[in-house]
Amino acid sequence: MAVEERTGTRTAALEAERERWVARGVATQPVFVDRAHGARIVDVDGREYVDFVGGIGTLNGGHTPEAVVRAIHEQADRYLHQCYSVVQYEPYLEVCRRLCRIHPGDGPFKAMLVNSGAEAVENAVKIARHATGRQAVICFEQGFHGRTTLALTLTAKAMPYKRGFGPFAPEVYRAPGPWPYRGIGTREAIDGVRRLLRSQVDPSAVAAVIYEPVQGEGGFLPAPPGFIEELYGLCQEHGILYIDDEVQAGMCRTGPPAALDHVGISPDLAVWGKSLGGGLPLAAVTGRAEVMDAVHPGGLGGTFAGNPLSCVAAIVALDEVLDPAFQARATALGIRLRARLDDLATRVEAIGEVRGLGPMLALELVTDRVSKEPAAALTADVVRRAREAGLLLMAAGLYSNVLRVLVPLVARDEDVDEGLEILERCLVEATAAAA
Numbered sequence: 001m002a003v004e005e006r007t008g009t010r011t012a013a014l015e016a017e018r019e020r021w022v023a024r025g026v027a028t029q030p031v032f033v034d035r036a037h038g039a040r041i042v043d044v045d046g047r048e049y050v051d052f053v054g055g056i057g058t059l060n061g062g063h064t065p066e067a068v069v070r071a072i073h074e075q076a077d078r079y080l081h082q083c084y085s086v087v088q089y090e091p092y093l094e095v096c097r098r099l100c101r102i103h104p105g106d107g108p109f110k111a112m113l114v115n116s117g118a119e120a121v122e123n124a125v126k127i128a129r130h131a132t133g134r135q136a137v138i139c140f141e142q143g144f145h146g147r148t149t150l151a152l153t154l155t156a157k158a159m160p161y162k163r164g165f166g167p168f169a170p171e172v173y174r175a176p177g178p179w180p181y182r183g184i185g186t187r188e189a190i191d192g193v194r195r196l197l198r199s200q201v202d203p204s205a206v207a208a209v210i211y212e213p214v215q216g217e218g219g220f221l222p223a224p225p226g227f228i229e230e231l232y233g234l235c236q237e238h239g240i241l242y243i244d245d246e247v248q249a250g251m252c253r254t255g256p257p258a259a260l261d262h263v264g265i266s267p268d269l270a271v272w273g274k275s276l277g278g279g280l281p282l283a284a285v286t287g288r289a290e291v292m293d294a295v296h297p298g299g300l301g302g303t304f305a306g307n308p309l310s311c312v313a314a315i316v317a318l319d320e321v322l323d324p325a326f327q328a329r330a331t332a333l334g335i336r337l338r339a340r341l342d343d344l345a346t347r348v349e350a351i352g353e354v355r356g357l358g359p360m361l362a363l364e365l366v367t368d369r370v371s372k373e374p375a376a377a378l379t380a381d382v383v384r385r386a387r388e389a390g391l392l393l394m395a396a397g398l399y400s401n402v403l404r405v406l407v408p409l410v411a412r413d414e415d416v417d418e419g420l421e422i423l424e425r426c427l428v429e430a431t432a433a434a435a
């Protein structure tokens with residue numbers, strides 16, 4: 001029975017309250033959490049869900065990890081907030097120290113903390129502009145970099161993110177993003193950047209390029225071989241800074257601490273968020289020390305940026321990410337998930353492509369494999385059926401036809417198995433219903 005139909009339940013009562021009090025633009029699912037641990041959520045009516053969304057990649061370490069919860073409790077007894085622009089505290093320093101270790105390449109690096117991924121993106125652009133004395137920024141189709149005005153300008157999906165929210169920020173130029181399944185490989189994408197640098201903006205005016213090594217919201221599109229290397233080469237040729245957006249793909253989501261570790265280049269700047277805070281809001285910019293230090297004292301900051309509670313949680317999360325055993329566990333999960341999803345694709349015709357990097361994996365659903373027509377309605381139906389059956393899923397992609405798997409990296413085998421069984425059942429049922 002649909003949650004929406006379960007009249008008389010606590011969920012139904014709270015849904016009515018939500019309709020009354022919460023702005024319609026804040027879209028969500030009809031599930032109210034009572035408690036959560038590991039890869040499981042229990043709702044206010046006692047229903048249990050396997051969580052394949054993990055707060056959209058915010059919970060790589062799982063729900064309520066004991067060490068994070070303990071650190072928060074201990075910190076809460078000492079002090080809650082200071083504002084790092086007023087007085088300092090060690091946890092902020094300790095987070096920056098660890099972040100500089102996960103920034104790909106050899107330092108010296110420096111870091112700064114903020115509240116959200118969008119704020120990290122905005123600050124990275126500010127720093128790049130200040131360091132280069134240039135204004136333009138190049139971003140890519142299928143990119144998602146946040147919802148504040150500059151970050152939203154960089155984001156490449158009109159509905160639901162951009163419609164009605166203009167005017168957008170100036171000096172943002174968008175190149176075609178690589179998407180081999182739909183005909184844009186490394187060559188086409190690099191040619192697109194070269195064309196842009198001839199037709200739309202002179203390279204000498206470009207401060208930075210920003211790119212997600214696996215485009216997340218865009219549909220889990222990993223950079224095809226050679227793309228990042230060539231893009232980085234173009235940046236070096238023209239004195240353009242390379243901003244690596246690790247907000248969704250970082251923190252071991254693809255196996256190693258940074259998704260860019262798969263490529264082996266050292267970005268000038270990187271932005272981090274989501275799982276960095278171990279479940280609390282925290283984001284960061286890291287970068288080459290001389291680039292980060294280009295900005296004058298007082299030019300960067302924010303009232304709650306690097307809140308102490310978030311910092312102590314992040315120390316635990318970062319120690320985990322720096323642990324080779326955790327990285328190996330993430331990689332092993334990726335191998336296991338990939339084999340299972342590839343196998344699923346042999347049985348479910350609607351799966352056009354299984355793709356991703358490490359345990360950051362997704363299924364692109366199509367109405368048929370030849371025309372590759374995106375199957376958005378089918379995708380939405382699978383998400384709904386899965387929820388009813390006890391699995392939380394979330395769609396992604398330009399055409400909203402991609403099912404992404406962001407299960408916490410600490411998920412137990414039985415969580416993954418149960419989730420995949422529900423996923424297969426719902427895919428089969430939804431496909432039959434659509435026929």
Ligand SMILES: Cc1ncc(COP(=O)(O)O)c(C=O)c1O
Nearest residue numbers: 116117118144145146216247248
């Ligand atoms: C790659 C990427 N960058 C930036 C952001 C923005 O992060 P936030 O929602 O914390 O502002 C997101 C959020 O999904 C993201 O996936």
